Amino acid sequence: MKRMLVSPPARWDDNEIDQLVAAANPVDASVLARVSAQSLAELRDHMAGERMPTPACQRRRAVILLVAVALMVGGTTAAAGWVGVHSGWFGPPGMTESDTSEFLRQDSPEIVAVIDRLTHKYSLPPEGSWSRFKRHWPLKERAYIQVTGLEGGVADEASCQWQQSWLDGTAAQDPARAMAAQQVLDQVPSWPIRAKIDGGNLRQHLRNMAALAHAGNVTEFSRLHGLNCPAGSPRG
Amino acid sequence: MDRRARFEALFEAHQARVLAYLLRRAEQPADAADLLADVFLTAWRRLDTIPADHAGLWLIGVARKILGNHRRGAVRRNQLADRLRETFAPMTLSADTPGGVREALAKLTKSDRELLTLSNWDDLSPAEIGIVLGVSQGTVRVRLHRAKRRLRNVLQEGDRARGPSADSHPLRASLPD
Numbered sequence: 001m002k003r004m005l006v007s008p009p010a011r012w013d014d015n016e017i018d019q020l021v022a023a024a025n026p027v028d029a030s031v032l033a034r035v036s037a038q039s040l041a042e043l044r045d046h047m048a049g050e051r052m053p054t055p056a057c058q059r060r061r062a063v064i065l066l067v068a069v070a071l072m073v074g075g076t077t078a079a080a081g082w083v084g085v086h087s088g089w090f091g092p093p094g095m096t097e098s099d100t101s102e103f104l105r106q107d108s109p110e111i112v113a114v115i116d117r118l119t120h121k122y123s124l125p126p127e128g129s130w131s132r133f134k135r136h137w138p139l140k141e142r143a144y145i146q147v148t149g150l151e152g153g154v155a156d157e158a159s160c161q162w163q164q165s166w167l168d169g170t171a172a173q174d175p176a177r178a179m180a181a182q183q184v185l186d187q188v189p190s191w192p193i194r195a196k197i198d199g200g201n202l203r204q205h206l207r208n209m210a211a212l213a214h215a216g217n218v219t220e221f222s223r224l225h226g227l228n229c230p231a232g233s234p235r236g
Numbered sequence: 237m238d239r240r241a242r243f244e245a246l247f248e249a250h251q252a253r254v255l256a257y258l259l260r261r262a263e264q265p266a267d268a269a270d271l272l273a274d275v276f277l278t279a280w281r282r283l284d285t286i287p288a289d290h291a292g293l294w295l296i297g298v299a300r301k302i303l304g305n306h307r308r309g310a311v312r313r314n315q316l317a318d319r320l321r322e323t324f325a326p327m328t329l330s331a332d333t334p335g336g337v338r339e340a341l342a343k344l345t346k347s348d349r350e351l352l353t354l355s356n357w358d359d360l361s362p363a364e365i366g367i368v369l370g371v372s373q374g375t376v377r378v379r380l381h382r383a384k385r386r387l388r389n390v391l392q393e394g395d396r397a398r399g400p401s402a403d404s405h406p407l408r409a410s411l412p413d
Contacts, residue, residue: 012391017384020391021356024337026329027259032252034327039320040255043273044247047280048240103370143372197304202346223393227386228345 101147106139118151122158125165133157151193159188160229166213185210243280250292254299260357269321275299293367340390348383
């Protein structure tokens with residue numbers, strides 16, 4: 001039994017959104033069926049013949065890991081029941097998206113100090129504040145995040161607040177405020193963390209935002225800001 | 237079971253799922269061959285540390301990270317994948333749906349797009365997505381809900397831009413009851 005929607009409803013529910021996305025899947029069973037099973041089997045057999053890392057390599061990696069854990073844990077004493085921020089679990093080379101930074105426990109009270117330290121690397125507009133962003137931590141349930149991922153969230157929060165400042169300055173016909181925000185927006189795509197963890201087209205999006213601000217395209221700027229900077233939620 | 241047999245079993249069990257994941261996201265279908273080789277080479281080298289209870293999700297997590305590296309630079313050609321690359325080169329993937337849902341997905345943030353596609357293209361549950369992304373199931377549910385809201389906004393804006401007589405509206409496609 002199928003039904004046809006002859007006119008679009010004002011809002012689509014989550015199930016319909018799921019169906020739309022599923023229907024846009026570019027690789028279905030028919031595509032996979034065209035993949036040569038023989039080529040796959042050859043690939044499998046070749047890989048299983050690959051040389052393994054030598055014990056010396058593995059020892060060196062283990063030593064690096066232990067030293068890094070010792071440096072990061074420092075003098076912290078783990079009390080019974082206390083959830084420490086350090087997992088001792090690092091993204092192994094070749095496995096993580098961009099780096100070998102440690103996975104931190106987001107449910108640890110210590111995460112607050114880590115976030116606090118990261119926020120000092122990014123300026124906010126005069127009317128900006130980190131308080132809304134910071135209140136999401138520590139989380140109530142166990143969750144891990146790499147340091148770089150956390151910093152990406154902090155950077156996103158800062159850039160969103162600068163975008164808001166540009167919108168407010170433009171609406172208030174306050175050229176000094178809008179110009180100050182514009183200068184930061186020009187720099188955002190070059191922030192080191194953006195280059196480090198931009199796995200998609202995020203930097204292109206940020207360049208586009210800066211260009212829209214230069215062009216004074218408030219409508220499009222505001223639309224993209226609204227889509228990517230939801231109020232009240234941590235980003236990243 | 238010896239190491240080679242364990243690897244072959246892992247490959248047979250999960251190669252289709254990992255390949256589909258990569259084909260859906262690689263810039264060129266042929267790149268998926270090199271990326272697949274990278275994923276399973278990582279698996280071969282780390283075979284003893286792969287979690288037995290969710291090996292498939294571990295492989296998707298590796299694929300995700302290798303894909304992230306690939307997007308930052310040219311794909312590294314892997315000789316092992318030469319034959320496989322040849323089979324992918326002429327491959328054309330399914331076209332976007334009427335209404336441009338993939339185009340709308342491209343307008344979202346990477347994070348939103350990733351959640352929506354892991355859920356609906358790779359058929360992962362929120363708990364499974366949480367394992368792949370390293371976040372809790374609850375966090376995934378919340379972010380997924382927000383991502384759907386943002387996709388809905390983009391689609392509605394596209395719909396308004398096309399006007400009321402748009403025949404290509406995504407929801408004019410038949411939906412199951």
